[in-house]
Amino acid sequence: MKTQENSNWKIVSEIDLVYRTKVKNSERPHVTSSRYAYTLLKDSWDPGKIEFLEQFKVLLLNHSNRVLGIYEASSGGITGTVVDIRLLFAAALKASAVGLILAHNHPSGTLIPSDPDKQITRKIAQAGELLDLRLLDHLIVTSENYYSFADEGAL
Template identity: 40%
Template sequence: MNQSSRVAIKAWAEADRPREKLMEQGRRALTDAELLAILIGSGSREESAVELCRRILHDRGNNLNRLSRLSVSQLCQYKGIGEAKAITVVAALELGRRRKELREERRPVLNNSRRVYEYMDQVYKDLSYEEFWVLFLAGGCKLIANVLIGKGGNDFTPVDIKEIFRLALEYRATSMILTHNHPSGTLKPSNMDIQLTNKLNDAAKLFDFSINDHIIFTNGGYYSFRDSGLL
């Protein structure tokens, strides 16, 4: 395949560039497919690097451990993946495996508000602006991923509902937990918080997902929609 037939990341719309997204929003904001796309750099005439990586991950059940078992030759079977790209992916996954061997971390089970608070408290601690994170869960409330969805000012965070459900499908999650912080210190949910929670809860039912909770964080404690009977 010649160079002109490849779709390079720098040729995409700016909003679709994972390198820029990493620089602007941090590494935690990227999906697995977007991180892999940074490694391979370009896709093919038919699909972008991110689309190609989504397809590869889908074939492996969106499981990085299963992806890491692929050899260079197996990765090269995908159109748009040459030997150099395959070697880069294999090397990156091997580094991840070695790091994991140094410190094996068990996926937390987030089956109540206190556990979610303890898990996410350091993420929100002392923030002077709002952030909105979603925790995607597998069966048994085991964490798959926690993703930053939006960040805003002192009392508002933009939330892309379509992006939340796209990620839920990509991670094959069975449920999710919504979280955000109130820099003001108030634990009472706003009308916008309640409306957003209800909208997401209604949408989740259409996709056969469940919203387990929506938790508001402050430096002094937390508020659980589930514990308060609002979910």
């Protein structure tokens, strides 16, 4: 006798963890400074949005600090954006990243981190420790310059 419980296995979703790249490791950008990370990130930003709305991106790095990819974690409004840390770490784990450089823009052009900026940085750093994912830096990006939490000793 078949019961409803026994046939439910057919409707369970399958999870497949795959990271595909066409870029050789030797061809990936090698991040050696906050300035270079800023350059890579700024080049990935839509120039029409950097001074218009706030976005949050993550540079995913391998053990040699070579870039595996850039993940756009969120896109928000004029004065803020909400980052779902679970999705951020899902992307990092799927790419087999071991290092993270966070970045978000301030459309106002200010380079001073807000209290929410500091809070999300701490929260991601703590979560990363549990997963052996190092938070290397958090950059505030504008079209003209950047602020580095690591360079300023705020990490």
